[in-house]
Amino acid sequence: MDKNRNWVSIESEGDEKYAKELEVAVKAVHVACLLCQKVQQNLIFNGDEDSVQSKDDSSPVTIADWSVQATVSWILSQAFGTENVSIVAEEDIESLSKSDASSILSSVVKTVNEALSSAARFGIKPPVTHLQTTQVLQAISRCNSRGGPTGRFWVLDPVDGTLGFVRGDQYAIALALVENGEVVLGVLGCPNYPMNKEWLNYQNGYRRILSSLTKPDPAGWDSNGCVLYAKKGSKKAWMQPLVNGDKGIGSASQIKVSTIDNPVLATFCEPVEKANSSHLFTQGLAHSVGLRNQPLRVYSMVKYAAIARGDAEIFMKFARAGYKEKIWDHAAGVVIIEEAGGIVTDAGGRPLDFSKGMYLYGLDRGIIACAGPSLHQKIMTAVDASWNSSCL
Numbered sequence: 008m009d010k011n012r013n014w015v016s017i018e019s020e021g022d023e024k025y026a027k028e029l030e031v032a033v034k035a036v037h038v039a040c041l042l043c044q045k046v047q048q049n050l051i052f053n054g055d056e057d058s059v060q061s062k063d064d065s066s067p068v069t070i071a072d073w074s075v076q077a078t079v080s081w082i083l084s085q086a087f088g089t090e091n092v093s094i095v096a097e098e099d100i101e102s103l104s105k106s107d108a109s110s111i112l113s114s115v116v117k118t119v120n121e122a123l124s125s126a127a128r129f130g131i132k133p134p135v136t137h138l139q140t141t142q143v144l145q146a147i148s149r150c151n152s153r154g155g156p157t158g159r160f161w162v163l164d165p166v167d168g169t170l171g172f173v174r175g176d177q178y179a180i181a182l183a184l185v186e187n188g189e190v191v192l193g194v195l196g197c198p199n200y201p202m203n204k205e206w207l208n209y210q211n212g213y214r215r216i217l218s219s220l221t222k223p224d225p226a227g228w229d230s231n232g233c234v235l236y237a238k239k240g241s242k243k244a245w246m247q248p249l250v251n252g253d254k255g256i257g258s259a260s261q262i263k264v265s266t267i268d269n270p271v272l273a274t275f276c277e278p279v280e281k282a283n284s285s286h287l288f289t290q291g292l293a294h295s296v297g298l299r300n301q302p303l304r305v306y307s308m309v310k311y312a313a314i315a316r317g318d319a320e321i322f323m324k325f326a327r328a329g330y331k332e333k334i335w336d337h338a339a340g341v342v343i344i345e346e347a348g349g350i351v352t353d354a355g356g357r358p359l360d361f362s363k364g365m366y367l368y369g370l371d372r373g374i375i376a377c378a379g380p381s382l383h384q385k386i387m388t389a390v391d392a393s394w395n396s397s398c399l
């Protein structure tokens with residue numbers, strides 16, 4: 008089989024189902040990636056810290072979060088008709104509509120219009136005239152679906168790993184389509200995750216340090232991320248380079264999970280922040296399973312991308328008791344790993360349930376994604392053995 012192919016030819020694989028949805032979603036994520044790269048550069052190089060706000064739960068939100076949500080919402084609505092598009096997404100307009108947020112709101116409007124004007128290179132027709140503030144706010148607030156067991160809805164995390172984003176590090180744009188409770192499409196934009204996996208090891212601030220030393224070269228590190236995507240049941244997952252300039256979308260190559268099943272050789276990834284997943288617990292699991300490599304701590308769903316690409320073998324997340332995992336933090340990544348040949352379940356071995364609304368209700372303890380069944384079983388067994396002493 009031809010491993011490298013232009014992404015457009017995916018439509019002619021014989022299975023036309025979701026072909027248009029996939030095409031539009033991939034293009035929308037490419038546009039969103041370039042938008043985010045620009046905002047992140049501005050934040051890191053020009054110190055534009057006004058573009059970062061704090062949400063009620065103290066987590067950061069930036070003009071990139073709102074701008075991506077508006078841009079993707081607008082693109083999906085144009086392609087399928089506003090009445091046919093239902094979106095569950097992370098951001099709302101409450102804080103953006105406050106009187107003291109007027110300058111951030113105008114930055115969002117400007118950023119969205121810039122992104123849409125340059126979308127033509129991906130084959131997306133830009134708006135006839137620039138979007139007005141009310142139209143941008145409408146596009147953001149249209150993403151008010153609450154999900155559920157029936158019908159079709161999109162799931163969007165406009166900037167996953169916002170902490171990584173504001174620190175000049177890894178982040179992702181995640182878009183998935185859910186139909187009757189099942190994720191049928193997943194697209195993951197990883198603007199700082201180049202085709203070369205070695206870059207992942209320079210995590211936690213490497214880019215920030217690099218940024219303070221050199222200005223970005225448009226053809227350099229800031230423009231060589233990737234976009235991954237998969238369609239449920241196709242048994243294929245794909246990766247495209249993220250290309251800057253006027254080059255449009257590059258050719259896609261098929262990705263597969265790693266074949267390593269020996270724990271001694273395997274690498275596991277986990278969230279950077281201890282508050283998001285217990286490092287102590289996973290350290291104990293790693294020890295009992297016989298994992299020797301240092302954990303790869305990476306912000307965002309780039310961890311899902313790392314497993315799908317075969318750059319690591321295991322992803323574990325064990326949040327504190329009572330934390331409700333959100334569907335937008337996982338939907339796109341799950342289908343991409345599964346179609347690349349991997350397994351994603353909760354710690355009881357059950358698939359994640361995207362049919363219960365905005366949260367992964369019923370999740371048993373934590374999330375385990377693995378390249379293959381042998382590692383997966385070993386981790387689940389280790390969780391059972393140590394759960395009672397985990398303090399989680």
Ligand SMILES: Nc1ncnc2c1ncn2[C@@H]1O[C@H](COP(=O)(O)OS(=O)(=O)O)[C@@H](OP(=O)(O)O)[C@H]1O
Binds near residue numbers: 066
């Ligand atoms: N307390 C707690 N426990 C577990 N998970 C939480 C918690 N708080 C937030 N979140 C969600 O985690 C998302 C970031 O996950 P990451 O794996 O990227 O974590 S980390 O930043 O690398 O530590 C993050 O996504 P973003 O908000 O899009 O960045 C949150 O949805």
Ligand SMILES: [Mg+2]
Binds near residue numbers: 164336
């Ligand atoms: Mg997120």
